Amino acid sequence: MTTATTAGGPAAGTEPLVELDGVGKSYGNVRALHGVDLAVRPGQVTCVLGDNGAGKSTLIKIISGLHRHTEGEFRIDGAPVRLNTPREALDRGIAAVYQDLATVPLMPVWRNFFLGSELTRGPWPVRRLDIARMKRTADEELRAMGIVLDDLEQPIGTLSGGQRQSVAIARAVHFGARVLILDEPTAALGVKQSGVVLKYIAAARDRGLGVIFITHNPHHAFMVGDHFSVLRLGTLELSAGREEVSLEELTNHMAGGAELAALKHELAQVRGVDVEELPELEDLAERRPSP
Ligand SMILES: Nc1ncnc2c1ncn2[C@@H]1O[C@H](COP(=O)(O)OP(=O)(O)OP(=O)(O)O)[C@@H](O)[C@H]1O
Ligand SMILES: [Mg+2]
Numbered sequence: 001m002t003t004a005t006t007a008g009g010p011a012a013g014t015e016p017l018v019e020l021d022g023v024g025k026s027y028g029n030v031r032a033l034h035g036v037d038l039a040v041r042p043g044q045v046t047c048v049l050g051d052n053g054a055g056k057s058t059l060i061k062i063i064s065g066l067h068r069h070t071e072g073e074f075r076i077d078g079a080p081v082r083l084n085t086p087r088e089a090l091d092r093g094i095a096a097v098y099q100d101l102a103t104v105p106l107m108p109v110w111r112n113f114f115l116g117s118e119l120t121r122g123p124w125p126v127r128r129l130d131i132a133r134m135k136r137t138a139d140e141e142l143r144a145m146g147i148v149l150d151d152l153e154q155p156i157g158t159l160s161g162g163q164r165q166s167v168a169i170a171r172a173v174h175f176g177a178r179v180l181i182l183d184e185p186t187a188a189l190g191v192k193q194s195g196v197v198l199k200y201i202a203a204a205r206d207r208g209l210g211v212i213f214i215t216h217n218p219h220h221a222f223m224v225g226d227h228f229s230v231l232r233l234g235t236l237e238l239s240a241g242r243e244e245v246s247l248e249e250l251t252n253h254m255a256g257g258a259e260l261a262a263l264k265h266e267l268a269q270v271r272g273v274d275v276e277e278l279p280e281l282e283d284l285a286e287r288r289p290s291p
């Protein structure tokens with residue numbers, strides 16, 4: 001593994017928050033993941049790339065406590081762990097933002113920000129929701145991340161996909177995430193909205209979080225990444241720091257460079273076929289068996 005470094009991370013070189021050492025996962029007979037090494041450091045963006053079925057979701061489910069690994073070692077702050085629930089991951093500061101964000105579309109933005117962790121005031125049994133403080137805090141936290149919304153009273157369902165993603169990122173930061181996992185946050189977004197999300201990924205990094213950014217898109221990864229791990233059929237096909245790889249190489253690894261080369265060779269051969277040698281269309285029609 002390379003000891004990575006950094007385009008922009010303030011805390012580069014510090015100890016990893018999360019570390020995987022030869023981690024694997026089998027679902028019964030299916031070996032979804034095998035021998036994966038990964039390090040997530042504060043103030044850095046670690047990109048996990050790979051094609052469909054490469055094992056990206058399996059990898060982050062292990063880190064976020066949804067699934068348990070069946071091989072290797074998973075360490076948080078240097079200590080080996082085996083997480084049983086997402087709650088256990090959250091308690092250690094590991095938060096995952098999934099594509100189908102768990103928001104209530106008709107509720108206001110500020111209410112969604114505190115969903116499940118509402119602030120209250122007054123003693124029991126007259127405890128009430130502290131609406132004023134929730135609105136103020138949500139507003140402050142969103143602004144701190146550079147997210148400007150006209151009106152926090154508007155239903156979150158009226159925001160764009162990119163804005164909703166950024167509210168989820170700000171929310172995770174507010175509730176004390178040290179490691180932020182984003183599963184394909186730009187997959188369903190257009191160019192401009194993807195830019196919005198990439199900006200907040202950078203903002204989370206600048207606040208010292210370790211970010212794991214899962215994506216199909218090498219261009220998006222290259223814009224914000226400090227380290228790139230490409231998965232292929234459940235194993236690491238590439239693990240490289242920013243200074244060790246170019247966008248072109250990254251794209252090539254993503255596309256399965258060797259397979260593309262073989263395909264090109266085959267196509268060249270096809271093109272080399274002597275067309276004169278091919279049977280005439282009429283001959284083919286004649287030879288077709290009659291029904
Ligand atoms: N619960 C499960 N039971 C059995 N096999 C599974 C399970 N989850 C995933 N797999 C298998 O593990 C492999 C990796 O799947 P995974 O979902 O991690 O890939 P992915 O990289 O996230 O793909 P995608 O880009 O399509 O989301 C696949 O072959 C998949 O069929
Ligand atoms: Mg997936």
